[in-house]
Amino acid sequence: MGSVYRARDMHFPNVTKLVAVKEMINTAPDPLVRETIVQNFEREANLLATLHHPAIPRIYDYFSLESRSYLVLEFIHGKDMEAIINDTSGFLTEEQVLNWAIELCDVLDYLHKHKPDPIIFRDMKPSNVMINSSGDVILVDFGIAKSFQSGIKGTMIGTEGYSPPEQYRGEATPMADVYALGATIHHALTRRDPRLEPPFSFSERPLRRINPSVSPEVEVIVNRALEYDPLGRFKSTAEMKDALMAVARKTGMLIRPGAQTGPVKTSGIKPLWSFKTEDEIRGTPTIFQGSLLIGSYDNNLYAVNAADGKFQWKYPTDGGIVSRPAVVDGNIYFGSEDKRLHVVSARSGKVVWTYYTNGPIRSSPRIAEGHIFIGSDDNNLHAVNLNSGRMAWRFETADPIRSTPFVLNELVYTGCESGDYYAIDFRGTLKWRFHAKRAITSSTIGTAQTLYFASVDSTLYALDPRNGWIIWRFRLGKPSISTPCIADEFVFVGASDGFIYAVEAKSSKEVWRFRTEHQVNGSPVIYKDSIYCGSVDGNLYCLEYRTGRLRWKFGTEGAITGTPLVYDDVVYIGSTDHQVYALLA
Amino acid sequence: MNKFLTWLFGSKPGSTKTLDTANTAPLTEQQLQAIVTNQNPRFELQQLVSAASQSVGKQRELNEDSLLSITTTMAGNSGNLPFGLYIVADGMGGHQFGEVASNAAIRTVAGYVLRKFHTYLFQIKTDTMDESFQEIMLGAVNEAQKSIQREAPGSGTTLTAALVLGQQITVAHVGDSRAYFVYPDGRIETVTRDHSLVKRLEELGHISAEEAENYPHRNVLYRALGQGEILEPDIFTLAFPQPGYLMLCSDGLWGVVSEQDIIRSINESPTLQRACQNLITAANLAGGPDNISVVLVQLIG
Numbered sequence: 001m002g003s004v005y006r007a008r009d010m011h012f013p014n015v016t017k018l019v020a021v022k023e024m025i026n027t028a029p030d031p032l033v034r035e036t037i038v039q040n041f042e043r044e045a046n047l048l049a050t051l052h053h054p055a056i057p058r059i060y061d062y063f064s065l066e067s068r069s070y071l072v073l074e075f076i077h078g079k080d081m082e083a084i085i086n087d088t089s090g091f092l093t094e095e096q097v098l099n100w101a102i103e104l105c106d107v108l109d110y111l112h113k114h115k116p117d118p119i120i121f122r123d124m125k126p127s128n129v130m131i132n133s134s135g136d137v138i139l140v141d142f143g144i145a146k147s148f149q150s151g152i153k154g155t156m157i158g159t160e161g162y163s164p165p166e167q168y169r170g171e172a173t174p175m176a177d178v179y180a181l182g183a184t185i186h187h188a189l190t191r192r193d194p195r196l197e198p199p200f201s202f203s204e205r206p207l208r209r210i211n212p213s214v215s216p217e218v219e220v221i222v223n224r225a226l227e228y229d230p231l232g233r234f235k236s237t238a239e240m241k242d243a244l245m246a247v248a249r250k251t252g253m254l255i256r257p258g259a260q261t262g263p264v265k266t267s268g269i270k271p272l273w274s275f276k277t278e279d280e281i282r283g284t285p286t287i288f289q290g291s292l293l294i295g296s297y298d299n300n301l302y303a304v305n306a307a308d309g310k311f312q313w314k315y316p317t318d319g320g321i322v323s324r325p326a327v328v329d330g331n332i333y334f335g336s337e338d339k340r341l342h343v344v345s346a347r348s349g350k351v352v353w354t355y356y357t358n359g360p361i362r363s364s365p366r367i368a369e370g371h372i373f374i375g376s377d378d379n380n381l382h383a384v385n386l387n388s389g390r391m392a393w394r395f396e397t398a399d400p401i402r403s404t405p406f407v408l409n410e411l412v413y414t415g416c417e418s419g420d421y422y423a424i425d426f427r428g429t430l431k432w433r434f435h436a437k438r439a440i441t442s443s444t445i446g447t448a449q450t451l452y453f454a455s456v457d458s459t460l461y462a463l464d465p466r467n468g469w470i471i472w473r474f475r476l477g478k479p480s481i482s483t484p485c486i487a488d489e490f491v492f493v494g495a496s497d498g499f500i501y502a503v504e505a506k507s508s509k510e511v512w513r514f515r516t517e518h519q520v521n522g523s524p525v526i527y528k529d530s531i532y533c534g535s536v537d538g539n540l541y542c543l544e545y546r547t548g549r550l551r552w553k554f555g556t557e558g559a560i561t562g563t564p565l566v567y568d569d570v571v572y573i574g575s576t577d578h579q580v581y582a583l584l585a
Numbered sequence: 586m587n588k589f590l591t592w593l594f595g596s597k598p599g600s601t602k603t604l605d606t607a608n609t610a611p612l613t614e615q616q617l618q619a620i621v622t623n624q625n626p627r628f629e630l631q632q633l634v635s636a637a638s639q640s641v642g643k644q645r646e647l648n649e650d651s652l653l654s655i656t657t658t659m660a661g662n663s664g665n666l667p668f669g670l671y672i673v674a675d676g677m678g679g680h681q682f683g684e685v686a687s688n689a690a691i692r693t694v695a696g697y698v699l700r701k702f703h704t705y706l707f708q709i710k711t712d713t714m715d716e717s718f719q720e721i722m723l724g725a726v727n728e729a730q731k732s733i734q735r736e737a738p739g740s741g742t743t744l745t746a747a748l749v750l751g752q753q754i755t756v757a758h759v760g761d762s763r764a765y766f767v768y769p770d771g772r773i774e775t776v777t778r779d780h781s782l783v784k785r786l787e788e789l790g791h792i793s794a795e796e797a798e799n800y801p802h803r804n805v806l807y808r809a810l811g812q813g814e815i816l817e818p819d820i821f822t823l824a825f826p827q828p829g830y831l832m833l834c835s836d837g838l839w840g841v842v843s844e845q846d847i848i849r850s851i852n853e854s855p856t857l858q859r860a861c862q863n864l865i866t867a868a869n870l871a872g873g874p875d876n877i878s879v880v881l882v883q884l885i886g
Contacts, residue, residue: 028737033682168782466751
């Protein structure tokens with residue numbers, strides 16, 4: 001624990017000589033602990049006093065005052081490398097990083113050749129490297145460059161993520177610094193902080209996969225420095241420097257091979273069929289007995305042969321249809337902006353009954369326990385008897401409901417535009433309520449253990465279905481109205497920042513994210529080992545769901561806001577280009 | 586009281602023991618299964634029960650383990666909410682003041698979590714919390730990290746903490762203490778991942794499970810509370826095993842008692858307290874090379 005101060009040396013009253021004063025506050029209440037700490041501090045001072053190198057700060061003095069100890073060091077105008085990495089948007093250039101790496105090899109080599117005993121720095125990492133105003137590196141913090149006590153249970157030294165495996169065993173050779181330098185270069189070129197990754201996992205994050213602008217030669221050098229076995233690495237930092245210099249000369253560090261990505265099918269995908277309606281399709285289709293059912297903003301619900309896209313029938317309403325139809329016992333249930341819940345015979349396309357609400361319906365019906373649950377812009381959740389078409393009850397909410405209710409364990413869950421979220425029992429009484437900061441347009445998906453939904457407050461929520469307590473929150477880049485889906489231990493959701501996210505369900509850790517070129521307002525679905533999701537950029541994306549790797553994409557002529565339906569190896573997707581497409585999954 | 590004891594343990598007055606001549610047959614697998622899985626009779630009131638035990642072991646003078654267990658049941662017309670917090674912390678090595686670190690860890694984490702929940706659990710308020718379980722646990726771990734760096738700079742400790750609320754268990758974990766789910770049908774599941782060098786080498790395939798058993802640096806951790814500037818604890822939420830037990834323990838138990846023996850000790854003990862004692866005894870009989878801490882938790886109903 002400590003701070004570094006910028007101070008002026010008053011021994012030189014006529015000039016401004018700036019020094020850095022490193023302060024360490026000894027807060028330990030135990031006298032033995034305190035003593036050990038002071039000793040460590042003095043060791044750093046003594047070590048520094050014996051070193052002379054342009055990349056090592058000069059030491060002027062050290063002293064202790066009560067519970068504080070101080071080192072007076074050369075002041076370095078500049079910024080540490082970690083701050084530079086973090087403050088740079090995008091990647092640092094390879095040329096820049098290579099220059100620093102070569103200078104770091106130099107100073108490490110100086111330390112390794114120190115007499116009588118070599119000094120192993122042991123804590124090479126971006127935050128211990130200052131870049132001064134001339135762009136040169138200065139190594140700071142010699143706090144642990146010291147003789148190593150091995151064999152003590154639980155000893156850890158160095159910084160997790162940058163340290164090589166053998167350092168945990170108490171072995172320290174120049175090859176340990178080679179590894180840590182490799183880790184430092186890796187961090188600088190990929191922006192991926194190794195402290196946040198499992199140890200020794202660099203091979204799982206190849207440089208060029210994260211930053212394709214890195215040259216293959218540099219990748220080879222970094223890989224060699226990061227070899228698990230010390231004997232596989234460069235024998236010394238001098239040897240590593242030679243290799244870096246060779247690359248610098250060969251590539252001129254300016255000419256870089258173009259970024260290459262794996263083969264991806266992006267064109268030439270032909271739909272099996274497409275069917276055109278007279279206005280935008282913003283919603284999601286349903287399939288029933290070989291018929292694809294989909295609503296359009298031309299106010300019609302269409303039934304199309306799922307095999308060949310041939311028109312079967314259409315049913316007119318008086319408003320746009322975004323509601324996804326649900327089918328039970330041969331009847332189709334869906335809402336329309338004409339404020340009605342429509343019930344239509346799947347066979348004939350003729351009306352069975354309708355149910356009025358006092359506002360446009362953009363929510364989709366959920367059918368359970370003999371009732372239809374559907375939200376409306378009239379600020380009510382309606383429970384309608386399936387047989388009689390009569391209202392069983394309605395539950396008033398703070399704002400319009402545009403999400404689809406979710407039913408689990410005899411409770412109905414729904415979010416609304418005010419950000420309120422309700423758990424209502426089958427008698428229409430509130431069990432509990434939760435409040436997000438902005439609208440909940442996203443629908444809920446859940447397991448017996450957890451409910452998941454996104455909100456316009458840019459958060460993906462996981463709630464306890466029994467009491468509404470928050471299990472975790474995952475921060476999205478921007479608001480989301482996309483409904484999550486679940487597969488294995490993952491939760492997937494889109495957001496208006498254009499990303500499709502995969503998050504681990506138990507830990508809320510991000511597994512991957514995939515960038516589309518516009519907002520992702522529709523919802524992803526999983527089929528076999530793929531995830532399918534549309535984007536406002538007009539494309540339907542098919543990704544490997546475990547890795548987020550693009551398999552193919554299919555471009556439509558308009559934004560996609562609905563959710564794909566995958567059935568029997570065929571994907572169906574509606575687009576605001578008025579069409580619904582069928583594609584091979 | 587004496588009457589009660591007689592009733593409980595004495596024989597019926599006037600009854601004479603007769604030889605039991607009833608025919609018995611081995612139970613079928615199905616019958617056994619039914620008995621085993623039916624250990625939880627239906628309880629109207631869902632409740633959390635727990636027991637904990639600790640021993641310095643047979644070979645150490647200093648106890649560097651710290652242990653904390655809090656179990657509450659609150660029930661009423663507004664519902665029934667089991668709440669529990671269980672922590673095992675194993676301080677790191679020798680002269681590095683591990684006992685200071687593990688003690689600071691359990692107190693800081695428990696203090697932080699209880700302060701967070703105090704308003705919501707022990708005051709009349711119907712609002713839900715605006716922080717998630719995982720955020721609270723992360724906050725607690727970060728607080729503990731700071732307090733260890735203040736109390737005993739340079740020291741470190743493992744931390745395995747389980748927050749139980751209703752049926753959710755939220756675990757925060759750093760180091761090589763462990764959380765297990767133990768099921769009455771004889772299965773055992775390690776729910777945490779050791780942050781130890783040996784485990785990582787095993788994960789990477791550099792050494793086999795067998796080599797790991799005899800690895801010379803079994804005690805070296807790559808992640809511990811109090812160490813490093815950035816600490817990334819594992820934090821996750823799981824459903825409470827029902828029927829089953831949540832067990833937290835330090836390596837003084839899992840390092841010396843086999844999983845089979847752990848399962849047997851738990852399933853054959855009449856109470857959780859006895860099970861904890863039996864586990865400690867088993868570790869000490871196996872030499873007791875390290876401090877031993879164990880907590881067992883069960884959610885009934």
